[in-house]
Amino acid sequence: MSEWWTYRPADFLMFAPGTYWRLFELHNQALWPAQVLAVLVGLAIVAGLCRGQAGALRGAALALALGWAFVAWTFLWQRYAAINWAAIGVAWGFGVQAIGLLVLSTRPSLLMAAEPRRRLAGLGLVLWSLLAHPVLAPALGRPWAQAEVFGLAPDPTAIATLGVLLCADAATRATRVLLGALRAGALAWCAMSAATLGTMGSAQGWVMLAAMVVAILAPGFTRARV
Numbered sequence: 558m559s560e561w562w563t564y565r566p567a568d569f570l571m572f573a574p575g576t577y578w579r580l581f582e583l584h585n586q587a588l589w590p591a592q593v594l595a596v597l598v599g600l601a602i603v604a605g606l607c608r609g610q611a612g613a614l615r616g617a618a619l620a621l622a623l624g625w626a627f628v629a630w631t632f633l634w635q636r637y638a639a640i641n642w643a644a645i646g647v648a649w650g651f652g653v654q655a656i657g658l659l660v661l662s663t664r665p666s667l668l669m670a671a672e673p674r675r676r677l678a679g680l681g682l683v684l685w686s687l688l689a690h691p692v693l694a695p696a697l698g699r700p701w702a703q704a705e706v707f708g709l710a711p712d713p714t715a716i717a718t719l720g721v722l723l724c725a726d727a728a729t730r731a732t733r734v735l736l737g738a739l740r741a742g743a744l745a746w747c748a749m750s751a752a753t754l755g756t757m758g759s760a761q762g763w764v765m766l767a768a769m770v771v772a773i774l775a776p777g778f779t780r781a782r783v
Contacts, residue, residue, distance in 0.1 A: 572640040574757040580636045581710060582702040588709055595708035599687040599717060606680060606724050609669050615662045617721045622658035624708040625651050632710060654742040661735055666728040678775040679723030682768060686713035686720065693761055712750050712765060718743040719772040744769055
């Protein structure tokens with residue numbers, strides 16, 4: 558029997574990297590042309606945030622709630638759980654995040670962040686999730702069919718959520734607590750994905766870590782106006 562210290566993190570993976578990326582290919586094939594609609598919705602979110610109106614922020618929270626719920630059911634529950642039993646629990650977590658975002662979309666105390674550098678960082682993360690994250694597939698030697706698209710795949714959806722929440726502030730304690738919980742939820746997935754991708758030996762794990770760093774280091778990310 559091999560000694561425990563001879564094992565590497567990759568030895569504990571329940572699936573091969575190729576199997577993981579193949580899930581996105583099947584996912585994209587089944588949902589086409591929903592990718593186009595998802596990107597258009599994301600660009601509408603960016604346009605709304607650029608206007609700096611709280612109503613646009615609530616609309617973005619609603620769109621993100623739908624995205625987290627959609628990813629929870631169609632990708633995590635129906636596909637990822639087939640190769641990773643833990644994905645069922647993660648799907649429930651995504652469902653909770655979706656409910657939280659839905660509640661956030663109804664909060665009149667939700668405000669645009671006053672700090673321009675924080676808003677700029679948030680917009681940058683949203684644009685990355687929409688336009689750059691899907692390009693990682695061909696950039697890292699995978700086919701376009703395996704691209705991860707905002708609203709349909711977990712990683713770009715979590716990154717976009719961090720971006721939107723960077724643009725958000727709170728006028729009440731209840732909304733501030735809700736923002737903090739939603740930020741923690743998005744960060745938790747980014748950390749989990751970074752660990753999985755790193756274990757698979759994918760450089761894409763660094764992208765998830767970079768998104769976390771950008772969000773955490775953004776001015777006032779852990780604070781909200783009261």
